[in-house]
Amino acid sequence: MSTRTHQWRGVVEEYRDLLDIPADTPAVTLREGGTPLVHSEWLSGLTGATVHLKVEGNNPTGSFKDRGMTAAISVAKAGGAEAVVCASTGNTSASMAAYAAKAGLKPLVLVPEGKIAAGKMAQAIVHGAQVIMVRGNFDDCLAMARGLAAEYPVALVNSVNPVRLEGQKTAAFEIVDFLGDAPDYHLLPVGNAGNISAYWLGYTQYAELGLASRRPVMRGFQAAGAAPLVTGEPFPDPETKATAIRIGNPASWHLAEQAAKESEGRFASVTDEQILAAQRELASRDGVFVEPASAAGIAGMLQELAHGDTYAGSTVVVTVTGHGLKDTATALEGVGALVDTVVDADVTAAAAAAGLA
Numbered sequence: 001m002s003t004r005t006h007q008w009r010g011v012v013e014e015y016r017d018l019l020d021i022p023a024d025t026p027a028v029t030l031r032e033g034g035t036p037l038v039h040s041e042w043l044s045g046l047t048g049a050t051v052h053l054k055v056e057g058n059n060p061t062g063s064f065k066d067r068g069m070t071a072a073i074s075v076a077k078a079g080g081a082e083a084v085v086c087a088s089t090g091n092t093s094a095s096m097a098a099y100a101a102k103a104g105l106k107p108l109v110l111v112p113e114g115k116i117a118a119g120k121m122a123q124a125i126v127h128g129a130q131v132i133m134v135r136g137n138f139d140d141c142l143a144m145a146r147g148l149a150a151e152y153p154v155a156l157v158n159s160v161n162p163v164r165l166e167g168q169k170t171a172a173f174e175i176v177d178f179l180g181d182a183p184d185y186h187l188l189p190v191g192n193a194g195n196i197s198a199y200w201l202g203y204t205q206y207a208e209l210g211l212a213s214r215r216p217v218m219r220g221f222q223a224a225g226a227a228p229l230v231t232g233e234p235f236p237d238p239e240t241k242a243t244a245i246r247i248g249n250p251a252s253w254h255l256a257e258q259a260a261k262e263s264e265g266r267f268a269s270v271t272d273e274q275i276l277a278a279q280r281e282l283a284s285r286d287g288v289f290v291e292p293a294s295a296a297g298i299a300g301m302l303q304e305l306a307h308g309d310t311y312a313g314s315t316v317v318v319t320v321t322g323h324g325l326k327d328t329a330t331a332l333e334g335v336g337a338l339v340d341t342v343v344d345a346d347v348t349a350a351a352a353a354a355g356l357a
């Protein structure tokens with residue numbers, strides 16, 4: 001079983017011996033990885049399982065994308081690239097822009113017009129990216145990014161670049177290093193499907209190396225309005241408030257299906273209402289504030305419990321992929337009445353308003 005210890009030099013240095021990247025590639029790092037596994041008393045109590053949250057919002061740009069991006073930008077820089085491009089629903093562009101800035105590369109971002117959370121857009125812009133808004137959805141943007149990289153001197157760093165998955169698989173390594181073995185179940189949101197694919201790569205590699213005795217059952221959750229892996233058909237017009245997973249034709253579709261099949265797992269969909277309710281419950285019960293899409297795995301677990309499924313007695317990890325501060329507008333939808341209490345600067349008035357008097 002895993003007995004690896006860490007100094008947290010960033011995921012490329014921590015796991016260089018396990019990553020399929022050119023030897024001696026200098027790491028462009030913001031000290032990503034090493035994110036906490038937070039025990040969820042709430043979900044453990046509901047399920048009778050030991051449930052941990054892998055809180056990926058604690059990465060430098062606030063999402064799991066940093067794990068793959070340190071690898072992709074390191075390899076692009078070492079290979080002589082001067083510019084990098086990605087299509088994004090927000091997090092990938094924020095991450096790419098930050099790591100490109102660190103590496104001295106020019107970042108170019110393609111995003112669906114009007115569908116990017118303000119926090120993510122701010123990150124990309126302030127890190128110096130050129131942001132092009134596209135009249136289309138993420139899938140259109142990814143097709144354009146592929147076309148630009150094929151025809152112009154710019155390196156593509158979406159997760160169709162296999163180096164991204166190499167970096168992202170380190171989250172699975174960390175979980176096993178922390179728990180001492182793989183969990184029984186791993187739940188997570190699925191959009192472009194690179195993350196579930198990368199976790200499966202990581203768990204498989206550790207099992208093959210004898211660092212884990214088993215691989216978890218993988219369960220992926222999509223938004224009902226963007227659930228191609230559930231229906232088996234691309235969604236031409238994906239729609240959900242969970243913009244990070246507003247994707248109709250995931251790039252890693254087949255890898256993700258393989259992960260679900262080999263692990264005897266599955267995909268399911270949850271509504272936006274379920275996602276936003278799970279986001280609020282997670283924040284108020286466990287103290288972990290995630291962006292809407294990141295709550296899809298939690299919403300999925302709650303849905304399964306309601307349908308009579310049980311995790312009792314098992315160890316479960318739920319990845320929450322990005323920080324809640326990235327999209328405060330959506331988080332505050334529906335809770336407005338709770339935050340508009342205004343009083344004069346007076347203790348008695350505050351006590352009355354708080355119901356203390």
Ligand SMILES: N[C@@H](CCOP(=O)(O)O)C(=O)O
Binds near residue numbers: 090159160193194
């Ligand atoms: N949700 C992603 C979409 C891009 O996916 P990637 O797997 O290519 O990084 C984002 O944050 O942009």
